[in-house]
Amino acid sequence: MSDPLVKICGLSTPETLRAAIDAGADFAGFVFFEKSPRHLGLEAARRLGPIAQGRIRKVALTVDADDAALDAIVAALAPDYLQLHGAETPARVKEVKTRYGLPLIKAIGVAARNDVETAGDYEGVADIILFDAKPAPGAAVPGGAGVSFDWDLLRGVTAKDWMLSGGLDSENVAEAIRRSGARAVDVSSGVERERGVKDAEKIAAFVSATRLS
């Protein structure tokens, strides 16, 4: 069986983007959400986009963004994927997909089995479902918290293409893959030396750990 795909999320510097590319990660996530410590401005996106181009799939992550914000982000980064990480409805996901003609990743917050089942609402609309830990009620930032959920909830999940996310690191990712059956994983906090600051060695260790799983 092929190695699991790896997405490193919340990259914001040329050095750590290159570290993700060199480690062999498949997706580079860029967070466009001002309340996040990983927020990437448009100017920085214009600088990082060409480094990633053709070397790693660029994912622009937004939270309930309107068309004007998405227009600016798409123009600055030229992403390969859009990741919608807010409360976007299936209708909104479809609208965004049609407007930009890009594959869509839709995040679903999971705390219980019925959360996993909501992925069915996005069937035929989202290209990839990203199962992440459900944010705490009233959380200002709905992702990247380094919190995991019960991976066994994903056993037998019927979504066609999906990623596992939430609280992963190089120590636990092999077990998370084994228990959930994931064929793609996403990480942010687990490859940081402090909140919002990515670490090249941790990125390499994380990718290696998925290859050994």
Ligand SMILES: O=C(O)c1ccccc1NCC(=O)[C@H](O)[C@H](O)COP(=O)(O)O
């Ligand atoms: O990472 C952020 O700061 C962020 C902000 C707003 C919405 C989503 C965000 N991250 C989403 C991701 O895809 C993270 O990689 C995912 O939540 C896992 O994060 P972690 O548990 O820290 O590995």
